[in-house]
Amino acid sequence: MAEHIVSRRTYFLIFGALIVLTFATVAVAEIDLGQWNVVVALAIAVTKAMLVILYFMHIKYSKKLTQVVVAAGFLWLLLLLGLTLSDYLTRGWFNLPGTR
Amino acid sequence: MAATETVLRHHFDNLEQQREAGTLGMWIFLMTEVMFFGGLFTAYVIYRSRHAEGFASASAQLDVMLGAINTAVLIGSSLTMALAVHAAQTGKRPAQVRFLLLTIALGLTFLVIKFFEYKAKFDHGLVPGLPFEDAGPQTYEWQMFFSIYFGMTGMHALHMIIGIGILAVLVRQAWRGRFSPEYYTPVELTGLYWHFVDIVWIFLFPLLYLIGAQVGKGGVHG
Numbered sequence: 001m002a003e004h005i006v007s008r009r010t011y012f013l014i015f016g017a018l019i020v021l022t023f024a025t026v027a028v029a030e031i032d033l034g035q036w037n038v039v040v041a042l043a044i045a046v047t048k049a050m051l052v053i054l055y056f057m058h059i060k061y062s063k064k065l066t067q068v069v070v071a072a073g074f075l076w077l078l079l080l081l082g083l084t085l086s087d088y089l090t091r092g093w094f095n096l097p098g099t100r
Numbered sequence: 101m102a103a104t105e106t107v108l109r110h111h112f113d114n115l116e117q118q119r120e121a122g123t124l125g126m127w128i129f130l131m132t133e134v135m136f137f138g139g140l141f142t143a144y145v146i147y148r149s150r151h152a153e154g155f156a157s158a159s160a161q162l163d164v165m166l167g168a169i170n171t172a173v174l175i176g177s178s179l180t181m182a183l184a185v186h187a188a189q190t191g192k193r194p195a196q197v198r199f200l201l202l203t204i205a206l207g208l209t210f211l212v213i214k215f216f217e218y219k220a221k222f223d224h225g226l227v228p229g230l231p232f233e234d235a236g237p238q239t240y241e242w243q244m245f246f247s248i249y250f251g252m253t254g255m256h257a258l259h260m261i262i263g264i265g266i267l268a269v270l271v272r273q274a275w276r277g278r279f280s281p282e283y284y285t286p287v288e289l290t291g292l293y294w295h296f297v298d299i300v301w302i303f304l305f306p307l308l309y310l311i312g313a314q315v316g317k318g319g320v321h322g
Contacts, residue, residue: 014179026164026310056295072131073135076134077134077135084146
């Protein structure tokens with residue numbers, strides 16, 4: 001049987017890191033960083049999500065096939081957001097009729 | 101303890117193959133969930149990019165403290181869920197039941213806090229369909245924000261209610277000794293679902309609750 005059993009110590013460490021990052025994201029939101037507030041908030045959220053996926057959801061220890069399915073799923077999410085925004089965010093670039 | 105021949109379905113060669121097929125199937129389902137919530141997040145991103153100030157002042161109406169407490173509660177429930185999977189993998193039946201019940205308790209705590217947050221929004225008229233008297237000139241932006249807020253947190257809460265229902269079934273099965281180190285797939289897959297719901301909230305919390313922190317202190321930026 002090849003399945004990897006993650007130790008309870010690891011689970012508690014990840015839990016601690018997630019709580020610390022939650023405090024960090026609340027604290028940093030109080031500081032005015034201009035446009036960077038969004039970037040920092042998303043960076044922290046992505047870090048937390050990665051910790052949950054890799055350790056709580058065992059993807060770090062999964063078969064390659066499962067890892068590829070997960071990566072492909074998030075690639076499609078990026079395509080959804082990226083292609084949609086490539087429309088909305090560029091509408092003001094040229095002063096052409098029908099582009100607002 | 102369940103014997104191998106009773107838990108292995110005939111179309112699988114062995115238990116390892118069966119477990120991996122189940123895990124893969126669950127992840128494919130979760131990726132459809134990513135696309136489902138992804139559509140809602142895309143709607144959020146578009147409206148926020150067009151109405152940054154209105155979204156920030158609407159976000160400031162939410163209770164950051166309650167949102168942060170609920171984030172910690174959900175992360176805690178993910179920990180107890182992971183420990184329940186660990187107990188199943190190592191064949192500890194009382195610990196399985198205990199951690200599954202703890203996960204349910206934390207899930208219910210989240211929903212109770214969410215109920216009081218919703219109630220406060222109804223009391224202040226900040227629900228699409230109600231008059232939005234506090235919004236002033238930004239009524240349209242606030243209505244958009246709260247439509248997205250109720251849509252996304254509502255879908256998230258629905259997923260939690262479903263998760264709690266599945267966990268209740270698992271408690272009964274774990275109590276009866278259904279799971280063993282050879283067969284614990286239902287616990288593992290329910291864990292994957294529960295952690296996914298946690299991840300959705302990890303993104304909802306900063307995007308909905310924290311973008312209003314600069315309101316009243318000077319600059320609000322997109």
